Amino acid sequence: MNAFSYARPRTLADALRLLRNGAAALAGGTDLVGLMKDGLTRPTTLVDLTGIDGLRGWSHPKGRGIRIGALTPLVELETDQSLAKTMPILREALRDAATVQLRTMGTVGGNLLQRNRCWYFRDEGTPCWLKGGTRCFAVDGENRYHAIIGAQECVMVSPSDLVPALIAYDAEIALTSSRGQRSMKLIDLFVAPRGRERREHSLRPGELITEVRVPEAALARRGTYVKAMDRKAWSFALVSIAAAAKIERGVARDVRLVMGGIAPVPWRVIAAEKGLEGSPLDEAACADAADRMLTGATPLRDNGYKVTLARELVRRALRSLVA
Ligand SMILES: Cc1cc2nc3c(=O)[nH]c(=O)nc-3n(C[C@H](O)[C@H](O)[C@H](O)COP(=O)(O)OP(=O)(O)OC[C@H]3O[C@@H](n4cnc5c(N)ncnc54)[C@H](O)[C@@H]3O)c2cc1C
Ligand code: SF4
Structure with a gap:
C-alpha cells in the first residue's frame, strides 16, 4: 500500500476542496x-x-418521493420497517448482499461505485485490459462468473445488488463537485468499458454522490428481487433480477426489469418491459420477456449456464408479481 494522507472534513464544501490531485473519497x-x-x-x-x-439517513416528504443520503449504511435501508413497506425490493435485494458486518459498514454511495469482482482485475500482478493492459484474460481464461451479454473489450459484470433494485424504482442520483451540481438517472452512472473508456462509472473527477432520489410515482409498483448465488452468504450474484410493475385488474403496467451479474452494466431491455404492458404475466408472456432480455447473449466457454439461469429468474420474478 502506498503512503497517503487522511482528512475528515466536517462540511461538503471542505470535502470538495480536498478531493483533487489524486485524492479519493472514503x-x-x-x-x-x-x-x-x-x-x-x-x-x-x-x-x-x-x-x-x-449525507446520512432517508426521508419521504409527503407525495415528493424518497431521498436517501449517500452515506446511509446499507443495513439501515434493510432493517427500516417503514421503508420495507414503501420500497420492498430494497430489503429483498440487501438481505442477501454481502454479510451483516459489511452492510453495517458499507454505504449506499460506496455500493453504487464499488469496482467489479473479476479475479484477474483483483489480482495486482495481472495487467488486464481494464487496468491499461492489452488483453482481457477472462475471455480465454476462467470465465464462469463473467458477462454473457453487452460486453465489448471487458467481460466483467455489474456486481451490486442494490443497483438493480433502485433502478427498478427509476432512481436518480444527485452529484456535486467544486464545479457545481447535477443529477442523472442512476442507470446512466454505469459504463460498459469499451474503446478509450476503460472505466465502469461515469462519475467525474472530484465529484461526489450526495443522495439517491426515487420519484413518488415509482412507489406504486410492487416488485421483487431474485438472486442466484454459489453459496448462501458472502456471495455476489451469479444472476439477479429486480422486477417491478403496477398490477391493475390482473394485468401489468409500467414494468421494470433490471438484471445484475450478466453484463458489465445493470441490464435493462426496454422492449422486454414494453412487451409486458397490459399482460396478465402468464407463462407465455414471461417466456417472451425472458427471450427479449437475453436477445444477443453470447456466453463464454464456462458461463453458458447463466443463460438458462437468467431465463428462469426472469420467469420466476415476473410470475411472483401476480401470485
Ligand atoms: C466479501 C464481500 C462480499 C460482498 N458481497 C456483496 C454482495 O453480495 N452484493 C453487493 O451489492 N455488494 C457486495 N459487496 C460490496 C459491498 O457492498 C461494498 O464494498 C460496499 O457497499 C461499498 O460501500 P463503502 O461505503 O464501504 O464504499 P467504499 O469502499 O468506502 O468506497 C467505494 C468506492 O466508492 C467511492 N465513494 C464512496 N462513497 C462515495 C460518494 N458518496 N461519492 C463519490 N464516491 C464515493 C469511493 O471513493 C470508492 O471508490 C461485498 C463486499 C465484500 C468485501
Ligand atoms: S473482464 Fe475486464 S477486468 Fe476482467 S480480465 Fe477482462 S478486462 Fe480485466
Whole structure:
C-alpha cells in the first residue's frame, strides 16, 4: 500500500476542496481499502466523508418521493420497517448482499461505485485490459462468473445488488463537485468499458454522490428481487433480477426489469418491459420477456449456464408479481 494522507472534513464544501490531485473519497471503506491493500488504487489522500452532516439517513416528504443520503449504511435501508413497506425490493435485494458486518459498514454511495469482482482485475500482478493492459484474460481464461451479454473489450459484470433494485424504482442520483451540481438517472452512472473508456462509472473527477432520489410515482409498483448465488452468504450474484410493475385488474403496467451479474452494466431491455404492458404475466408472456432480455447473449466457454439461469429468474420474478 502506498503512503497517503487522511482528512475528515466536517462540511461538503471542505470535502470538495480536498478531493483533487489524486485524492479519493472514503465512505465505509469495505471496497476501497481492499483495493488499496492490493495495490489496485493509490490515492494520495483519503477524504473520509463520515464526518459530514446531512449525507446520512432517508426521508419521504409527503407525495415528493424518497431521498436517501449517500452515506446511509446499507443495513439501515434493510432493517427500516417503514421503508420495507414503501420500497420492498430494497430489503429483498440487501438481505442477501454481502454479510451483516459489511452492510453495517458499507454505504449506499460506496455500493453504487464499488469496482467489479473479476479475479484477474483483483489480482495486482495481472495487467488486464481494464487496468491499461492489452488483453482481457477472462475471455480465454476462467470465465464462469463473467458477462454473457453487452460486453465489448471487458467481460466483467455489474456486481451490486442494490443497483438493480433502485433502478427498478427509476432512481436518480444527485452529484456535486467544486464545479457545481447535477443529477442523472442512476442507470446512466454505469459504463460498459469499451474503446478509450476503460472505466465502469461515469462519475467525474472530484465529484461526489450526495443522495439517491426515487420519484413518488415509482412507489406504486410492487416488485421483487431474485438472486442466484454459489453459496448462501458472502456471495455476489451469479444472476439477479429486480422486477417491478403496477398490477391493475390482473394485468401489468409500467414494468421494470433490471438484471445484475450478466453484463458489465445493470441490464435493462426496454422492449422486454414494453412487451409486458397490459399482460396478465402468464407463462407465455414471461417466456417472451425472458427471450427479449437475453436477445444477443453470447456466453463464454464456462458461463453458458447463466443463460438458462437468467431465463428462469426472469420467469420466476415476473410470475411472483401476480401470485
Ligand atoms: C466479501 C464481500 C462480499 C460482498 N458481497 C456483496 C454482495 O453480495 N452484493 C453487493 O451489492 N455488494 C457486495 N459487496 C460490496 C459491498 O457492498 C461494498 O464494498 C460496499 O457497499 C461499498 O460501500 P463503502 O461505503 O464501504 O464504499 P467504499 O469502499 O468506502 O468506497 C467505494 C468506492 O466508492 C467511492 N465513494 C464512496 N462513497 C462515495 C460518494 N458518496 N461519492 C463519490 N464516491 C464515493 C469511493 O471513493 C470508492 O471508490 C461485498 C463486499 C465484500 C468485501
Ligand atoms: S473482464 Fe475486464 S477486468 Fe476482467 S480480465 Fe477482462 S478486462 Fe480485466
